[in-house]
Amino acid sequence: LLNKMIINHSCPGCPLFRKSARQGVKVPVSSGTLHIHAQSSFYVQHGVRFNGKPVSDLRCKGVRKDAPILYPPTKMDHFGFAQGFHNKYEVNEFLGSGTFGSVHVATHKDTGERFAVKVAVKRRIGTYLQHDFVKRIQHEVDMYNHLGKSLNVVHMYDVFEDDKHVYLVMDLCSGGELWGRIKRGQYNEQNAARIISEILRTIAQCHSRGVVVRDVKPENFLFQDESPSSPLKMIDFGIAEYCAPHQQLHDRAGTALYCAPELLKGNYSFKADVWSAGVIAYELIADRMPFEDDDGGMLVSSLRTTRRNLSNKDIFHAILYRPLDFERPPWPSISDSAKDLVQRLLTRNPDERPTALEALHHPWLEAAAADANSTRRSGWLSSRSSSSSGLRDVCGRVQGAGGGLWEANPSNMSHLWRLCGIWCLVQGLCMA
Structure with a gap:
């Protein structure tokens, strides 16, 4: 009954394999973990049962105790979303792809406005949609609707x-991605402060809506355009979770290098996102990760070469126990205020770590914002002075061209000057 079983997965002692074999079911697994393949239909379709229970009621004991339940198909064959996408939009160039699907530029046929469109291929078991696919789509759509329109959220x-x-x-x-700009080299303090402020502002906005992001990392932030002052926007809320003010979450989710210590321990809340922001802040300033290895060297000495070549075991051990380096270059040349903020964000005890809103009021970020505003104001005043001078010349020429206009009807010129004043005010507000 069983020709051959290909066993190449993360839990070789998993009972799903052994009992499947005894029930005469060939398991088509060539890569990945068993529970993913079971989730995608195989065991449900073949009616494999364990101790009288269907596979949908079991957990894969060979992975971990909190592994997800192996879900059967749903009873849904569609979501109920609007139809006619291709009637309203024309799909243009390809931007990228991931586990969710592909991303393209789409142009609205009536207005010509350009958007990004995520295209996800529907995953089905027979005629019905797969449970985890439905859950992912519904969760992401709900999360975007809940967060609404914001400067720093797509x-x-x-x-x-x-x-x-x-x-x-x-x-x-x-x-482009924030990660792409990080790879180009170390940020100076003022630029780093602007980026860190935007990341913390994004997190604070999400927290104010009762959402823990759980995946704050450079790859999930895009610049709106290519200008140096472009705002950052967060793009992925696939594993974000709702959380009440005093609630603790327990399921582990996120990207290894950015996980907070309390998240690894399975008892965390909003401040886990603040730790992740601290790791990004360290990256922006130091061009490496903050963790030392067991030999006292840097776990990641260069973000452009070794950032992705580490085991999760090494990363988790470093996050939980290894010293955080603030002694090696460039830290001796970094201001005490900047160093203080990053150290506060990377406080292992979440009770002593600031909230995102508290971090936004740190003196280093407020001073950097004041300097930036001062630079913008000085540029605006210079431009406004030049514009006002030019406007006076224009109005003078209008008066001269009018000949006896002033003498014949002074109220006409008074009205003109009031209009000129309003024009200056509007111009000043626009430039500000």
């Missing part, structure tokens, strides 16, 4: 579906 404008795909129409961010 906005979702609409959702469509057809028989094969789901389409999420989003803000188009053309400035």
